[in-house]
Amino acid sequence: MRLQLLSDLHLETEAFDPEPVPGAELLVLAGDIDATWDAFDRFKGWPVPVIAVAGNHEFDGREFDDAWPALRQRCDGCGIRLLERETLLLTDSGGQRVRFVGTIRWSDFDLFGEARRPQAMRAAGYFLRLMGSTIGGEVLDADRLRAESLDCRAWLAATLNAPPDGSYDATVVITHFGPSLRSGDPRFGSQPGTASFCNADDPLIPLADLWLHGHLHCRHDYLVERPGRAPSRVVCQAVGLQRKGEDRGYDATKLIELVPH
Numbered sequence: 591m592r593l594q595l596l597s598d599l600h601l602e603t604e605a606f607d608p609e610p611v612p613g614a615e616l617l618v619l620a621g622d623i624d625a626t627w628d629a630f631d632r633f634k635g636w637p638v639p640v641i642a643v644a645g646n647h648e649f650d651g652r653e654f655d656d657a658w659p660a661l662r663q664r665c666d667g668c669g670i671r672l673l674e675r676e677t678l679l680l681t682d683s684g685g686q687r688v689r690f691v692g693t694i695r696w697s698d699f700d701l702f703g704e705a706r707r708p709q710a711m712r713a714a715g716y717f718l719r720l721m722g723s724t725i726g727g728e729v730l731d732a733d734r735l736r737a738e739s740l741d742c743r744a745w746l747a748a749t750l751n752a753p754p755d756g757s758y759d760a761t762v763v764i765t766h767f768g769p770s771l772r773s774g775d776p777r778f779g780s781q782p783g784t785a786s787f788c789n790a791d792d793p794l795i796p797l798a799d800l801w802l803h804g805h806l807h808c809r810h811d812y813l814v815e816r817p818g819r820a821p822s823r824v825v826c827q828a829v830g831l832q833r834k835g836e837d838r839g840y841d842a843t844k845l846i847e848l849v850p851h
């Protein structure tokens with residue numbers, strides 16, 4: 591299966607024009623497409639199926655409890671299949687049955703371990719204030735975000751650790767937040783704020799054949815070795831903010847091939 595991955599278009603401020611890549615069998619949107627949701631219309635009539643996870647910016651200034659069903663409805667209306675703590679089975683042109691496992695995942699602030707969690711949560715204050723969201727009518731602070739994130743993590747771990755049921759040949763995980771410090775933005779390195787971008791999901795990566803994510807405004811494509819099996823591959827194909835030059839090196843024609851096992 592050949593996939594096109596788009597994330598972090600930030601069409602609420604950016605002028606990027608998403609185009610289908612010839613040869614892609616599926617488009618994956620890994621979040622931060624448009625904080626206003628208006629640009630979801632651009633994916634109406636896309637030539638191949640479109641599946642998505644939400645990004646944090648899709649919740650800017652919104653109440654989570656209202657935004658989730660509204661976002662789902664908005665995506666449905668544009669032909670986009672939103673995945674949040676959900677799996678989807680698709681069969682590619684070669685007959686390979688692919689299980690897509692999707693969740694925004696959020697950040698649990700444990701990237702650098704429990705001892706450094708308080709520091710990581712303090713560092714999140716700035717972006718949470720900018721985000722200006724509420725959950726259950728309460729201000730979305732680092733504690734509430736961590737609780738959401740842990741729910742996502744528990745679902746993801748249970749789903750990936752469940753014994754194969756014979757219904758799929760390969761597993762693709764889609765998250766907005768990065769699954770490893772290896773997905774960090776090299777501009778920022780290992781500072782506390784990086785725990786707002788990546789989670790220590792390294793033990794889960796070998797349970798996926800391919801892990802697609804966004805949120806980091808840079809590109810990644812790396813392998814995680816698995817004994818006796820082909821390595822897992824992690825890809826971030828974010829566009830980022832053009833006015834900050836974050837799209838430098840972005841390859842709009844990139845196709846990600848999920849190799850049959």
Ligand SMILES: [Fe+2]
Nearest residue numbers: 598622805806
């Ligand atoms: Fe982003």
Ligand SMILES: [Fe+2]
Nearest residue numbers: 622645646805
């Ligand atoms: Fe993001």
